[in-house]
Amino acid sequence: MNSMEDLLQWPDKLISAISGKLPAETLQSLQEAFRVGICVSTDFSGMGCPEYAIGLLQRTLLSKCPTGQVGTVGIRFTRCTDKQPHCRRVLMNHPGADQRCCFGDMLGRMPTGVATMLTSMLTEAKQELKEAKAEKCTRQEQLEIGSEFMKRALHLVTRISPEDLAQWRQDTHSHCFQHEGMCKVFPPPCSQFKLTCNIAGVNCYDFSSRGARLGWMGDSTMSFLQWVLERRMERDHIVIAECVVPFPHSILDLALGDLYDLAVLSFSPTLLGKPYARKRKYMILTLRSSLTWRPWATARSHCDVFSDTFGMKVMTSGAIFFRAPDDEVQEWIKAMAMKRGLPTVRSSGRLWSYFQVIGPGARNRITSTEDATLAKLATNGTHVDPRRLDFTFDTTQSKDFTAASLTCPALTQRSLMFCMSKRRCQTPFEALETHGFNLYGEALEHHPMCPFKDILGECSEAQLRSLAGNGMDVPSIGAVFLFVLAGTSEAAT
Numbered sequence: 023m024n025s026m027e028d029l030l031q032w033p034d035k036l037i038s039a040i041s042g043k044l045p046a047e048t049l050q051s052l053q054e055a056f057r058v059g060i061c062v063s064t065d066f067s068g069m070g071c072p073e074y075a076i077g078l079l080q081r082t083l084l085s086k087c088p089t090g091q092v093g094t095v096g097i098r099f100t101r102c103t104d105k106q107p108h109c110r111r112v113l114m115n116h117p118g119a120d121q122r123c124c125f126g127d128m129l130g131r132m133p134t135g136v137a138t139m140l141t142s143m144l145t146e147a148k149q150e151l152k153e154a155k156a157e158k159c160t161r162q163e164q165l166e167i168g169s170e171f172m173k174r175a176l177h178l179v180t181r182i183s184p185e186d187l188a189q190w191r192q193d194t195h196s197h198c199f200q201h202e203g204m205c206k207v208f209p210p211p212c213s214q215f216k217l218t219c220n221i222a223g224v225n226c227y228d229f230s231s232r233g234a235r236l237g238w239m240g241d242s243t244m245s246f247l248q249w250v251l252e253r254r255m256e257r258d259h260i261v262i263a264e265c266v267v268p269f270p271h272s273i274l275d276l277a278l279g280d281l282y283d284l285a286v287l288s289f290s291p292t293l294l295g296k297p298y299a300r301k302r303k304y305m306i307l308t309l310r311s312s313l314t315w316r317p318w319a320t321a322r323s324h325c326d327v328f329s330d331t332f333g334m335k336v337m338t339s340g341a342i343f344f345r346a347p348d349d350e351v352q353e354w355i356k357a358m359a360m361k362r363g364l365p366t367v368r369s370s371g372r373l374w375s376y377f378q379v380i381g382p383g384a385r386n387r388i389t390s391t392e393d394a395t396l397a398k399l400a401t402n403g404t405h406v407d408p409r410r411l412d413f414t415f416d417t418t419q420s421k422d423f424t425a426a427s428l429t430c431p432a433l434t435q436r437s438l439m440f441c442m443s444k445r446r447c448q449t450p451f452e453a454l455e456t457h458g459f460n461l462y463g464e465a466l467e468h469h470p471m472c473p474f475k476d477i478l479g480e481c482s483e484a485q486l487r488s489l490a491g492n493g494m495d496v497p498s499i500g501a502v503f504l505f506v507l508a509g510t511s512e513a514a515t
């Protein structure tokens with residue numbers, strides 16, 4: 023794959039890989055799953071990357087359906103949840119969003135009794151942590167306090183009776199921003215739909231090597247526990263949780279192992295041929311009483327089968343993620359100039375360059391990374407003009423994380439990617455395109471323009487960058503979703 027257009031046509035590439043590399047009936051059973059119908063809910067939804075990916079997959083899969091099989095039920099999105107208002111704004115402008123509920127902070131739906139007990143356990147653990155810190159306990163010992171708390175909390179959550187779970191499932195209502203009123207959070211599964219699936223990008227900040235690293239003592243712990251509780255209430259056939267690689271996935275066995283089988287995939291979008299390094303862990307839970315993995319999917323490790331099926335060579339560089347039209351780049355630079363109190367154009371009447379409108383600190387960081395890159399290349403006997411290098415690096419990262427390379431590094435909420443050959447950083451829309459949204463190009467056969475581009479245009483630059491930093495890589499979550507649908511079948515009763 024060597025151009026942005028090529029990369030954006032990933033739904034076709036993934037589906038072709040399935041028909042080319044997997045047993046002949048796999049494609050048909052996939053199409054059948056989409057035809058019979060799948061209900062999808064998302065939590066920690068962000069800007070709705072899974073919904074965007076699944077929508078594209080459905081479009082491509084059905085276009086390959088033999089004629090006479092039309093009349094598809096397809097995918098129904100039932101719920102999304104995010105506590106950030108700008109995320110909800112984007113979610114509520116997805117196509118067909120009026121059909122699904124959009125909720126705020128999921129902690130608001132924790133049953134009161136459970137919330138009281140868990141809060142008191144957490145307060146106790148935090149006190150213990152405070153004392154440990156005062157006694158200068160090692161970091162490992164401090165993290166251990168968090169793990170112990172989590173074990174105790176899960177002990178409580180997993181012992182809630184099926185009757186209580188059923189009651190809460192039926193009774194839980196929450197304010198729905200889409201329908202402007204109280205809506206049922208867990209509507210009864212519709213008989214038309216055969217499969218139900220929940221996808222969540224569980225908060226990774228406390229486990230990321232660049233984040234707060236507070237582990238289970240961080241702010242996201244209570245929402246994670248509520249998410250576990252809801253999984254026990256809803257018992258979807260498939261659950262997919264995405265997080266950073268250090269996330270201790272064995273906790274899911276402890277939380278849901280009595281109901282679900284856990285399979286873990288760990289990969290970066292580079293595996294799918296995309297010049298973007300964002301290694302993430304995808305934890306796939308399948309409801310043991312309903313689904314079982316097909317023999318081909320478990321013949322070797324899930325990771326091996328996944329990479330053999332979808333693996334593609336990276337043929338291009340991160341520079342392709344810098345494709346904003348010149349006039350938009352100029353407008354963006356002009357806006358930066360004004361923010362710094364400069365006139366919109368230079369006194370000569372000529373346009374500002376990117377370097378002229380950024381602060382001295384940013385300029386220094388860029389030049390020092392460039393110099394280090396050139397010096398490294400020179401030791402191998404290569405002398406080049408930086409303008410000829412399609413290398414990218416994140417100008418906001420500390421020295422330990424900054425290395426210019428042909429593969430674009432992972433975006434965080436504050437990232438500003440610089441491309442040496444383009445002599446500028448990424449516009450916020452380009453950051454979103456790195457995640458897999460079609461915002462600047464043409465409508466392609468397997469990837470139309472992003473249908474909620476206008477609403478993104480109304481977000482602030484900081485909001486757009488945080489959407490890009492938090493979101494899931496679109497083709498990656500699409501590939502995981504396809505893999506689990508293709509790789510599982512109904513469990514024998």
Ligand SMILES: [Zn+2]
Pocket residue numbers: 122123124198199200201202205206
């Ligand atoms: Zn609603």
